[in-house]
Amino acid sequence: MPRRLLLLLVFPCALALGGLLATPPPARAQAVDVFLNVMAGGSKKLNIAIPEFTLVAGRDAQGLAKRIPDVAGADLKYSALFSVVSGSPPLPATNGETLKQMLTEFAASGAHAALHGLLTLKGDRAEAEVRLYDLTNPEQRLIATKRFELRAADGRRLAHKIADEVVYQFTGEPGIADTKIALVCGGGQSKELYTMDYDGAGRQQLTGNDSINLSPAWSPDARSLAFTSYMRGYPYLYRLFAFERRPIQLLAGFLGINTSPAWSPDGRHVALTLSKDGTPELYVLDVATGAVRRLTRHPAIDTEPTWSPTGRAIAFVSDRAGTAQIFVMDAEGANVRQLTTVGFNTQPRWSPKGDAIAYTSRQGGHDIWAIGPDGSNARRLTAGPGSNESASWAANGRHVVFQSNRLGGWQLLTMLADGSEQQPLTRGGGECTSPAWSPRLP
Amino acid sequence: MLYRRWQLLPIVPVLVLALFLMGCPKRPATTSAAAPAPGAPAPGAPGAGPAGVMAGPGAPGVPGTPAPGAPGAAAVTPARPPAPREFTAIATLQDIHFDFDKYDIRPGDAKTLDENAKWMKANPNHLILIEGHCDERGTNEYNLALGERRAKATMNYLVAQGVQATRVTLISYGEERPLCAEKNEACWAKNRRAHFLVKAR
Numbered sequence: 001m002p003r004r005l006l007l008l009l010v011f012p013c014a015l016a017l018g019g020l021l022a023t024p025p026p027a028r029a030q031a032v033d034v035f036l037n038v039m040a041g042g043s044k045k046l047n048i049a050i051p052e053f054t055l056v057a058g059r060d061a062q063g064l065a066k067r068i069p070d071v072a073g074a075d076l077k078y079s080a081l082f083s084v085v086s087g088s089p090p091l092p093a094t095n096g097e098t099l100k101q102m103l104t105e106f107a108a109s110g111a112h113a114a115l116h117g118l119l120t121l122k123g124d125r126a127e128a129e130v131r132l133y134d135l136t137n138p139e140q141r142l143i144a145t146k147r148f149e150l151r152a153a154d155g156r157r158l159a160h161k162i163a164d165e166v167v168y169q170f171t172g173e174p175g176i177a178d179t180k181i182a183l184v185c186g187g188g189q190s191k192e193l194y195t196m197d198y199d200g201a202g203r204q205q206l207t208g209n210d211s212i213n214l215s216p217a218w219s220p221d222a223r224s225l226a227f228t229s230y231m232r233g234y235p236y237l238y239r240l241f242a243f244e245r246r247p248i249q250l251l252a253g254f255l256g257i258n259t260s261p262a263w264s265p266d267g268r269h270v271a272l273t274l275s276k277d278g279t280p281e282l283y284v285l286d287v288a289t290g291a292v293r294r295l296t297r298h299p300a301i302d303t304e305p306t307w308s309p310t311g312r313a314i315a316f317v318s319d320r321a322g323t324a325q326i327f328v329m330d331a332e333g334a335n336v337r338q339l340t341t342v343g344f345n346t347q348p349r350w351s352p353k354g355d356a357i358a359y360t361s362r363q364g365g366h367d368i369w370a371i372g373p374d375g376s377n378a379r380r381l382t383a384g385p386g387s388n389e390s391a392s393w394a395a396n397g398r399h400v401v402f403q404s405n406r407l408g409g410w411q412l413l414t415m416l417a418d419g420s421e422q423q424p425l426t427r428g429g430g431e432c433t434s435p436a437w438s439p440r441l442p
Numbered sequence: 443m444l445y446r447r448w449q450l451l452p453i454v455p456v457l458v459l460a461l462f463l464m465g466c467p468k469r470p471a472t473t474s475a476a477a478p479a480p481g482a483p484a485p486g487a488p489g490a491g492p493a494g495v496m497a498g499p500g501a502p503g504v505p506g507t508p509a510p511g512a513p514g515a516a517a518v519t520p521a522r523p524p525a526p527r528e529f530t531a532i533a534t535l536q537d538i539h540f541d542f543d544k545y546d547i548r549p550g551d552a553k554t555l556d557e558n559a560k561w562m563k564a565n566p567n568h569l570i571l572i573e574g575h576c577d578e579r580g581t582n583e584y585n586l587a588l589g590e591r592r593a594k595a596t597m598n599y600l601v602a603q604g605v606q607a608t609r610v611t612l613i614s615y616g617e618e619r620p621l622c623a624e625k626n627e628a629c630w631a632k633n634r635r636a637h638f639l640v641k642a643r
Contacts, residue, residue, distance in 0.1 A: 191618070212615075212618045214582055214583075214586075214618075215582065215583055228586070230618075232525070233525040233526045233527060233613075234523075234526065234613055235586065235613070235614065255523070255611075256590060256612060256614075257586050257587065257590045257614050259583055259586045259587070260583045260586075260587075273583075273586075273587060275587075275590045275594070275612075275614075278594075279590075279591065279594065280587035280590055280591065301584070301587045301588065301591060302587075303583055303584060303586075303587040304583050304584065317583075317584060319543075323543065324543075324580075324584055344543070344580070346580070346581045346583070346584040347581050347583070347584075360581055362579070362580075366581075389581055390581065390582075433582070434582065
């Protein structure tokens with residue numbers, strides 16, 4: 001720890017690095033549910049040049065030398081931390097005068113940094129060595145060199161990993177490009193689960209049972225999803241492994257509803273709504289044993305739990321005050337506090353940084369709001385058009401995906417956590433709702 | 443903030459080096475975990491557990507294996523209700539409707555329930571399924587709970603009229619099975635309903 005302290009003294013960015021060293025934070029040691037938000041408040045964007053990658057060996061049948069920098073550049077733009085200069089021809093593979101001269105030209109045109117990729121294709125594998133240069137001083141210092149290797153068919157993922165590394169080098173926290181978004185698409189009599197990359201590419205169908213599948217929730221290891229399905233007739237809770245050929249597991253099949261799953265941060269428990277004892281109440285399910293523990297005892301509706309990132313508190317929805325409102329309680333069910341009072345408020349989602357709870361508020365139309373876990377600073381993030389619902393946070397707490405019918409049918413959009421930069425994520429392909437943004441992939 | 447860090451950038455390599463030297467936990471630079479396409483839908487529910495028996499969740503890491511003696515097994519209801527598709531609607535049993543975001547029985551609907559209760563008591567060898575439904579306003583998960591409350595309030599009324607509780611099964615469809623697709627109050631009012639189906643024992 002003394003070394004970490006030294007880092008803290010040396011450089012503000014080390015705060016973030018120090019945080020990274022200490023991850024995962026000991027949940028019990030956290031006094032409050034607020035983690036350091038290293039990315040907040042960035043005002044000026046860093047301008048990075050990303051020329052085409054240099055093909056070192058192999059035959060580039062898929063045009064990866066151009067596609068990888070394009071995708072990584074789009075990721076960095078999306079992060080809202082970078083502006084990107086792309087499209088210039090590849091740099092020479094070896095360090096020399098030509099390289100130096102080209103970097104100097106990037107600097108002269110306003111780039112603060114340059115990303116140089118060296119691509120090797122061998123069989124079905126693609127390896128990229130990326131070099132990150134600081135162009136704000138004449139030495140054009142090499143900041144970092146990293147190697148990434150994947151199947152060539154996973155070129156987009158390779159690009160996402162490179163972009164996440166660049167974000168890490170400059171902010172101390174990896175980006176969120178290498179993540180997935182689960183969603184529910186369909187209409188009429190069936191709704192099925194899908195996943196896609198965070199940027200909407202590569203949509204894949206996960207269920208095909210011709211019934212209603214709802215409320216996907218990622219486990220913290222980003223391997224599985226809990227969801228509600230009517231596949232056996234009644235609304236039971238299941239778990240499917242998104243990237244593995246494993247059978248779907250039944251998590252809860254009690255009489256009544258088995259809905260609204262939310263994984264505890266340690267992945268050992270799922271909070272959910274059951275009505276087996278009368279009215280819809282919150283329970284915590286032990287995933288390993290199947291044991292359930294009841295959290296709420298109230299004749300009103302209690303549903304839609306969401307854990308604080310420390311696992312010590314749970315926010316939820318209850319109509320015990322007359323209309324649906326957001327409440328917070330200890331993870332054991334005690335110490336219930338009401339957070340919202342105006343309108344009809346549902347779909348609470350605790351930010352992975354701990355400092356905000358997004359929710360859907362109906363005051364006329366539906367819009368996404370956020371509020372502090374102590375009930376302070378309630379703020380509106382969307383203001384129409386149409387209905388805007390079902391927010392889900394990216395792992396860095398900086399981006400939010402949500403559903404909106406502003407363009408007609410239900411589609412997904414994303415925005416920054418302050419409501420800016422609202423942009424469509426899905427288009428066409430049926431109506432899609434209920435996005436769940438995955439944690440960073442393993 | 444970012445820009446200020448950038449000006450201090452020359453220190454970054456030092457820090458990165460320091461991290462390497464300290465042997466800090468690093469994310470792997472490469473991965474072979476290519477995500478296999480779950481092309482075919484994952485094996486459906488049948489097979490995940492013994493048919494007709496609601497087993498507890500599978501033991502972790504052992505797909506499809508019922509947790510032996512898990513408390514989950516205790517959660518298994520002794521008598522499983524028949525599947526919803528085994529029930530059929532009959533004209534005699536009329537739907538009742540609810541006010542927006544409410545689950546109490548309105549006086550007019552109570553009369554309908556009285557009639558329904560009469561039929562149910564006169565036909566004791568029929569099981570009853572009560573569906574609870576919502577309009578599309580509100581959000582999916584909340585509406586699942588709301589539909590459940592509507593079905594439950596309906597059941598409570600019927601039981602108070604002398605219908606045996608053990609004959610009645612509830613299912614909430616939330617907003618997932620609307621009768622009417624238009625976006626106006628007349629249509630929404632039709633969708634906020636409790637619907638009845640029966641099955642001979």
